[in-house]
Amino acid sequence: MSDQQTPASTATSGSQHDDVTHFGFRDVPKSQKAGQVAEVFHSVAGKYDLMNDLMSMGVHRLWKRFTIELSGVRPGHQVLDIAGGTGDLTMKFSDLVGPSGKVVLADINASMLKVGRSRLADRGYAGNIEYVQADAEHLPFPDNSFNAVSIAFGLRNVTDKDQALRDMARVLKPGGKLMVLEFSKPSNPLLSKAYDTYSFTALPFMGKLIAGDSESYKYLAESIRMHPDQDTLKGMMETAGFANCKYHNMTGGIVALHVGIKP
Amino acid sequence: MFPGPTLLSAASAIVETALNQALEFDPAGRKALLAALTAPVQFDLTVPIALTLTLTQGAKGVLVGSQPATQPGLVIAGPAMAFYAMASGDTGAIKDGRLSVHGDTALAHQFQRAIEQLSPDWEAAMARHLGDVPAHFLAKRLRNSVKWSRDARQSMASNLEEYLHEETGALPGSRELEASFQDIDALSLRVDRLAARVEFLPQSQPASHLSSHPPEPPEPPEKQENS
Numbered sequence: 001m002s003d004q005q006t007p008a009s010t011a012t013s014g015s016q017h018d019d020v021t022h023f024g025f026r027d028v029p030k031s032q033k034a035g036q037v038a039e040v041f042h043s044v045a046g047k048y049d050l051m052n053d054l055m056s057m058g059v060h061r062l063w064k065r066f067t068i069e070l071s072g073v074r075p076g077h078q079v080l081d082i083a084g085g086t087g088d089l090t091m092k093f094s095d096l097v098g099p100s101g102k103v104v105l106a107d108i109n110a111s112m113l114k115v116g117r118s119r120l121a122d123r124g125y126a127g128n129i130e131y132v133q134a135d136a137e138h139l140p141f142p143d144n145s146f147n148a149v150s151i152a153f154g155l156r157n158v159t160d161k162d163q164a165l166r167d168m169a170r171v172l173k174p175g176g177k178l179m180v181l182e183f184s185k186p187s188n189p190l191l192s193k194a195y196d197t198y199s200f201t202a203l204p205f206m207g208k209l210i211a212g213d214s215e216s217y218k219y220l221a222e223s224i225r226m227h228p229d230q231d232t233l234k235g236m237m238e239t240a241g242f243a244n245c246k247y248h249n250m251t252g253g254i255v256a257l258h259v260g261i262k263p
Numbered sequence: 264m265f266p267g268p269t270l271l272s273a274a275s276a277i278v279e280t281a282l283n284q285a286l287e288f289d290p291a292g293r294k295a296l297l298a299a300l301t302a303p304v305q306f307d308l309t310v311p312i313a314l315t316l317t318l319t320q321g322a323k324g325v326l327v328g329s330q331p332a333t334q335p336g337l338v339i340a341g342p343a344m345a346f347y348a349m350a351s352g353d354t355g356a357i358k359d360g361r362l363s364v365h366g367d368t369a370l371a372h373q374f375q376r377a378i379e380q381l382s383p384d385w386e387a388a389m390a391r392h393l394g395d396v397p398a399h400f401l402a403k404r405l406r407n408s409v410k411w412s413r414d415a416r417q418s419m420a421s422n423l424e425e426y427l428h429e430e431t432g433a434l435p436g437s438r439e440l441e442a443s444f445q446d447i448d449a450l451s452l453r454v455d456r457l458a459a460r461v462e463f464l465p466q467s468q469p470a471s472h473l474s475s476h477p478p479e480p481p482e483p484p485e486k487q488e489n490s
Contacts, residue, residue, distance in 0.1 A: 059269060066329075
């Protein structure tokens, strides 16, 4: 485990160089990260939902349910679901906003967006959902457009997270809410050990077995370790201009939901 | 803090699924309940653990949440046992203050009526899985069992009450108690009046010396009833 923890310091030193960022535990040029992340998601898109259920043992549905509960979305609201992928949150938002509201499912990856659109159409979701291929760092929407913005398990894949958070603040209406659901740091050391073991052995194995791709799931485990912890992300949200920022640890801090309000 | 968000979400998901499946077997009750949920209804459990559940009207049924609603139309708070009593048809849970109710009283009445009208067709639910004949057979047995247990519970309660009141005399009878309480109320009222008169006496004394008429005697005590 000690080997797996050292890259955090590597990333810190790497972040000192403006043109380098991390891709899992490796340093890559910033210009290449988006392409490499895209390759990962092109590879796993078809089995994404199945793998999510297997890896989290179904608990990811509860994490998303809690996110929806805290969103405060009501009929008529405009909602942006960034990195919406296969549309788990979009479906719930669509039910909440009703015919008078609108949900935008945005994802940078065309394969994920395609799977999400097919899945939602198959389940009869239409009329109040728009699909947009968009980069979280450069959202193609006017200022003050949405009542709520969510990004679930997507922020860690973004190259410039500060820029993405600033752009999310820009598209939110004053009083609008940002919800960032993301893997985080377990608070209990024992749980942390068990989680590390599970992540670096079971996840790539399951990825190989089910999706025929162990490298993508190795990247998943590594990218989680490189993601800022709860307090750091809270600070980043405050720097991006959000007020009343707070986070809720879930399942011992394996996942955290950060919430902030645009003043 | 226990229970955490994950457990709370799991609990609300289970309640939501169970409630909506039950409502599927009572279309009229479902319609009435959804119509009654014009605003979120919030239940705050205080004992044995602090827990909040909200009911909100959704596009596909009732949504159950584990977080306090932003603007609840009705908030009912109290211990779990009081909620159980209310669900079992004990309307006294609110009257005697075991449950506190805040918010729109019209919504409270409408919601209570909708809950009372709920009558899911469990036989139809079982028939889907078991077939009509076994489902009817089982449902009949279940209905009889429920009726028998309800009758037995009521009968046991009344027998026990009668034994304690009438046979052992360990507790006074309800009529005897009511009569005593009325006596106490009447006595309290008379004492209050007497106290007022005593307080009035020193002020009225100089006036009574000047007057040629003697002071009026106090009112005779009211005739005691039920004594």
